[in-house]
Amino acid sequence: MGSYFQSVAFPTVTAAEAKDLASKLLEGLVARGILLGAENPDELAPGYPPGPRAHELTEPGFEHTRELLANGVVFETERNVFHAGGNGLELTCRACGLEHSPDSAIGDLVQQWFDGDDDVLLTCRFCGHRERLVAWDGPWPWAFGHLGVTFLGWPRLRPELVRIMEGLVGHPARVVLGTV
Ligand SMILES: [Zn+2]
Numbered sequence: 001m002g003s004y005f006q007s008v009a010f011p012t013v014t015a016a017e018a019k020d021l022a023s024k025l026l027e028g029l030v031a032r033g034i035l036l037g038a039e040n041p042d043e044l045a046p047g048y049p050p051g052p053r054a055h056e057l058t059e060p061g062f063e064h065t066r067e068l069l070a071n072g073v074v075f076e077t078e079r080n081v082f083h084a085g086g087n088g089l090e091l092t093c094r095a096c097g098l099e100h101s102p103d104s105a106i107g108d109l110v111q112q113w114f115d116g117d118d119d120v121l122l123t124c125r126f127c128g129h130r131e132r133l134v135a136w137d138g139p140w141p142w143a144f145g146h147l148g149v150t151f152l153g154w155p156r157l158r159p160e161l162v163r164i165m166e167g168l169v170g171h172p173a174r175v176v177l178g179t180v
Pocket residue numbers: 093094095096097098124125126127128129
């Protein structure tokens with residue numbers, strides 16, 4: 001089994017507010033015992049290590065996570081594509097309801113977004129519906145934004161944890177499930 005990760009991203013956070021909101025999020029998670037307050041200095045184990053109560057807000061299996069070398073939570077506060085790694089990308093069209101994995105042209109669209117075009121459009125290959133790349137959702141979505149955190153090797157986060165994070169940040173979250 002390869003390693004896996006989950007990103008919780010906040011697509012509506014602006015570049016200007018990302019760093020302040022990241023600090024608030026970190027403080028809140030540390031105060032609840034979900035994370036420890038000091039980043040791990042080891043490059044092979046990046047991010048903030050899990051706190052003593054982390055297991056209360058995930059699905060079972062956290063004993064295994066605690067034994068992993070890389071089990072930290074990495075904060076991103078720059079424009080970032082929260083992709084799903086080996087899980088690929090699978091989206092559901094809001095107009096026709098069909099699911100599709102975008103073809104190779106998606107790479108150019110993602111690059112355009114990364115270069116600063118927030119309104120780049122992705123077209124449904126079935127019905128031609130066009131919608132902003134960042135607004136597409138589906139069974140295996142990605143997220144695009146200036147603030148997000150990636151949990152390395154944690155069991156599935158319980159919805160309560162995602163709601164706590166939304167409360168701390170004050171913006172809705174999108175969860176991306178990935179494998180390396
Ligand atoms: Zn469609």
